[in-house]
Amino acid sequence: MAAKGHVLIVGASGVIGTAAIDLFGRSQDWSVTGLSRRPPVVAPAAHHSHLPVDLGDPSGCLAALQQLSPVTHLVYAAVREKPGLVAGWRDADLIAENGRMFKNVLDALVARHPLQHVIVLQGTKAYGGHHHPVRIPAREDRPRDDHANFYWLHEDHAREQAGIHGFAVTIFRPQVLVGTAAGVAMNPVLAIGAYSALCHALGRPFAYPGAADALFEATDATLLARAFRWAFDMPAASGETFNITNGDVFVPAHSWQDLGAALGHPPTDATERRLVEFFARADAIAAWRKLAQAHGLRCDHLPTFLGESHHYVDLLFGPRLAARPVPMLVSTIKLRRAGFSDCLDSQQSLVSALATMADLKLLPPGPPPPPAAPA
Incomplete structure (x- = not known):
């Protein structure tokens, strides 16, 4: 069977990029290349090639992309964040840097490759929720929120180049992403999985690490990758922006005991103040190193x-999001009406991601299931 095309996944080692590599790499319909400084950690069945590139280096991007066979489809999922995250979301220099990274890739591609479709990732910060209250549910047809954001740099440059070169552009705005990539800026699975493993190792209760009943929506990165594949095959997705979530809502404090049970922890009413403080403890760092050595994990340095x-x-x-009078929720009706109606249970999504990370030797294996009750 002839391939549908050659998909380039930029930010291949991140939460979104790893899921996209895994999905497209398992299909015989696609040739897949990942672009990132680190190679993605995926199962052997996800066939792909990888190029290590610093996206901030325009000459390096151009040299790397010159090596490739003709690229027809692009998923741009790279982002550079600052330590501690929040301060960087308003940092003019970091916003400009992220804009340049995208431009370095796209400009090199359009000069030498027959692009057909480009997917650009945004998020709900597009609605300005980190600056001011937002009318809920957030909808894609609202006027662009007037604040500095690299999303707008990406979108404007993509649409400008699409007008010149004739490729399609689709923008996706996921909520909290759940995936299997390690060493990244925003994957809650990492912190929850490491916390669970260390609670077992240190004999500590799997205490809820929060101060409030925060409610949010999640997007499994595998679901998002399915949406990419759908958009590539759907002419009606061209030029559109879509919110995307798993399709349910998630209150971690209400689901914590169920999650703990799935991970082999007894119920507890204890609470943990902040995970940042927990992971900074010397005993936690040392215990992780021992776990990594005992189970042959890929990374024995907890901060990394x-x-x-x-x-x-x-x-x-924490209390910052829970203190909002109305949770940040988005409408996904536009995407459903366009024809993508796939969904996932967010609790099961989290448990599945933890299991996959154990299979990939990123997390220790979970405890064995309890014996079945006698008949």
Whole structure:
């Protein structure tokens, strides 16, 4: 069977990029290349080639892309964040840097490759929720929120080049992403998985690490990758912006006991103040190193494994988001009406991602299931 095309996934080692590599790499219909400084950690069945590139280096991007066979489809999922995350979301220099990274890739591609479709990732910060209250549910047809954001740099340059070169552009805005990539800025699975493993190792209760009943929506990165594949095959997706979520809502404090049970922890009423403080403890760092050695994990340095994801979980579970009078929820009706109606259960999504990370030797294996009750 002839391939549908050659898809280039930029930010291949991130939460979105890893899921896209896994989905497209398992299909005989696609030739797949990942672009990132680190190779993605995926199952052997996800066939792909990888090029290590610093996206901030325009000459390096151009040299790397000159090596490739003709690229027809692009998923741009790269982002550079600051330590601690939140301060960088308003940082003019970081916004400009992210804009240049995208331009370095796209300009090199359109000069030498027959692009047919470009997917650009945004997020709900597009609605300005980190600056001011937002009318809920957030909808894609609202006027662009007037604040500095690299999303607008990406979108404007993509649409400008599409007008010149004739390729399609689709923008996706996922909510909180759940995936299997390690060492990244915003993957709650990392922090929750490491916290669970360390609670087992240190004999500590799997205490809820939050101060409030925060409610949010999640998007499994595998679901998002399916939406990319759908958009590539759907002419009606061209030029459109879509919110995307799993299709349900998630209150971690209400689901914590169920999650703990799935991970082999007894119920507890204890609470943990902040994961950032927990992971900074000397005993936690040492215990992770021992776990990594005992189970042959890929990373034995806890801060490297976590990236900035523990800061992200503290933000999600902490009082800042819970204090909002109305949770940040988005409408996904536009995407459903366009024809993509896939959905996932967010609790099961999180458990599945943890299991996949254990299979990939990123997390220790979970405890064995309890014995079945006698008949």
